[in-house]
Amino acid sequence: MTNEYLIAGFGGQGLLFAGKFLVNKGMMEGKEVSWLPSYGPEMRGGTANCSVIISDDPVGSPIVSKPNVLMVMNLPSLDKYENDVKAGGKIFVDSSLIERKVQRTDVEAFYVPATQMASDAGLTGLANMILAGKILKELGEFEDEEAVAASLKKVVSVKHPEMYEKNLTALKMGRDY
Amino acid sequence: MAEKVLMKGNEAIAEAAIEAGCRHYFGYPITPQTEVAAYMSKRMPKIGGTFLQAESEIAAINMVYGVASTGKRVMTSSSSPGISLKAEGLSYLAGADLPALVVNVQRGGPGLGGIQPSQSDYFQATKGGGHGDYRMIVLAPASVQEMADLTMKGFDLADKYRMTAMILADGTMGQMMEPVEIKKPENQDFDKSWAVTGTKGQRAHNIVNSLFLSPEVLEKTNFERYERYAMIEENEAMAERYMMDDAEICVVAFGIAARVAKNAIVEARKSGIKVGLIRPITLWPFPKKELARAAESCHSFLSVELSMGQMIEDIRLAIDCKRPVALCNRAGGIIPSPEEVYAKIAELAKNGGCDK
Structure with missing residues (x-):
């Protein structure tokens, strides 16, 4: 079993952090994992993305070119990557930032107004984790809430322990949407 | 066994170097290797080491030459255009038979090129780069774990053969995160009797130098060095x-x-x-x-x-x-x-x- 995630949007939306959380969770569950950020000029103002692979087998190339999970937080990213998703894959769309629907009919699309939800809940900046929570739910990986919390604890900065509760709240909002 | 942690390849190099006993790092920032320097800047002051951001790559490699002369473990890191700037120093390190670790997290070239991953410094690393007859041991990691392991091995090989070992990575290896276990280095004693550490009036002066004006003497140093290189070719190839x-x-x-x-x-x-x-x-x-x-x-x-x-x-x-x-x-x-x-x-x- 291999899950290949592509997480894409604007720089500053916490895409790399969402990826880091997912990959850390995979590692804590004993899976083979890799995390690769884009670091090119597109980081400055354009699209940013990260490739995450969580697998039962050793990871070959860490570059995800055909994701089975795509999370997008801006329109250019959906335009760019929609056609790359494997048939039967899942696309998670921040519908408060992307107005259009997924065109493909051979994938599952999930629309979460994550940025709006985060803003309404006083969790501005945590739309990334709302979407991550939704992803875990739809992949059947949110059943063990303690494992989710333990993984989150590992990646939240020790300098900002207060962010742990906020991130956990955001994850649960995504799960329950 | 130590716990596996998620680290970027660049960070794994830095942590492994510290674990291997490197307490002196000289560098200058350049994408995509800057995390090596950033990590060193945080860690070195806490463990009594030296982190110094030099005024240029050329300055950094010459600081490496200075510390290497004293027999201490020392390193620098850069990316392709920065390595070109260090090329003179690499030749001098070879000419003076000094051990050092140099990291190249390659980006596209030639010239300033781009900042995305590349392997186009293969010739530079394996065939020279600097002037004169010399070699460097060149290690090519393919995972974050190997970024750490080969850094440690690089220091050992450098000390064993008194020469530069280079980690030839690329932007992907530097930027990606994978689980890594920073292992404990093997305790090995390396002969450092040649090092410039002060005679304390007890022994003759050691001289570290790459200038040999007599062609006969210079030829002899080259032949002796290549005998060592032949031993390395015989014993150290890995695949x-x-x-x-x-x-x-x-x-x-x-x-x-x-x-x-x-x-x-x-x-x-x-x-x-x-x-x-x-x-x-x-x-x-x-x-x-x-x-x-x-x-x-x-x-x-x-x-x-x-x-x-x-x-x-x-x-x-x-x-x-x-x-x-x-x-x-x-x-x-x-x-x-x-x-x-x-x-x-x-x-x-x-x-x-x-x-x-």
């Missing part, structure tokens, strides 16, 4: 064999290219193509014996590189041009996709080794 036992096509790739090639090989095997991979872990010494052995059973070779084709020359030399060697490459910061590599493998399988 990973992957699905090679029954392979008829041998893919040769290092670093990120090897990771991509493995995906392609798994797919090709599903189609019944007998293909395997030899992944050089040391680029100098090049694993010639491993390739010569493969030339006996494989009908063709495929070099997968993020360059215009540099390692392919060493493959041809290693197998005495006995088999055709094809090239699958991208350049300028683009990484070949597994599909591109697969297509090339399938072509070789169909043509039985004839490239065109």
Whole structure:
């Protein structure tokens, strides 16, 4: 079993952090994992993305070119990557930032107004984790809430322990949407 | 066994270097290796080490020369254009027989090039870069774990043979995170009786120098150095064999290219193509014996590189041009996709080794 995630949007939306959380969770569950950020000029103002692979087998190339999970937080990213998703894959769309629907009919699309939800809940900046929570739910990986919390604890900065509760709240909002 | 932690490749290099006893780092920021310097700037002051951001790459490599002269473990890191600036210092380190670790997290070139991953400094690393007859031990990690392990090994080899060891990584290896275990270094005693540490009135002066105006003396230092290089070629070449036992096509790739090639090989095997991979872990010494052995059973070779084709020359030399060697490459910061590599493998399988 291999899950290949592509997480894409604007720089500053916490895409790399969402990826880091997912990959850390995979590692804590004993899976083979890799995390690769884009670091090119597109980081400055354009699209940013990260490739995450969580697998039962050793990871070959860490570059995800055909994701089975795509999370997008801006329109250019959906335009760019929609056609790359494997048939039967899942696309998670921040519908408060992307107005259009997924065109493909051979994938599952999930629309979460994550940025709006985060803003309404006083969790501005945590739309990334709302979407991550939704992803875990739809992949059947949110059943063990303690494992989710333990993984989150590992990646939240020790300098900002207060962010742990906020991130956990955001994850649960995504799960329950 | 220590717990595995998620680290970027660049951070793993830095932590492994500290664990290996390196307490002196001199560098200058450049994408995509800046995390090495950033990590060192945080850690070194806490453990009584030196982190110094030099005024330039040239200054940094000469500071490395200074510390190396005292026999202490020392390193610098940079990316392609920065390594070119260090080339003079690399030659001087070789001429003075000083051990040091130099990291190159490659980006596309030539010139300032770009900042995306590349392997186009292969020639520079393995054939020289600086002037004069010299070699560097060149290690090519293909995972974050190897970024750490080969850093430690690089320090040991550098001390053992009194020469520079280079970690030749690329932007992907530097930027990606994977679980890594920073191992404990093996306790090895290396002869440092040559080091410039002050005589305390007890012994004759040691001299560290790369200037030998007498051609006879200079020739002698070169011959002696190459005897050491011959020992290294004999004893230190490393490669990973992957699905090679029954392979008829041998893919040769290092670093990120090897990771991509493995995906392609798994797919090709599903189609019944007998293909395997030899992944050089040391680029100098090049694993010639491993390739010569493969030339006996494989009908063709495929070099997968993020360059215009540099390692392919060493493959041809290693197998005495006995088999055709094809090239699958991208350049300028683009990484070949597994599909591109697969297509090339399938072509070789169909043509039985004839490239065109």
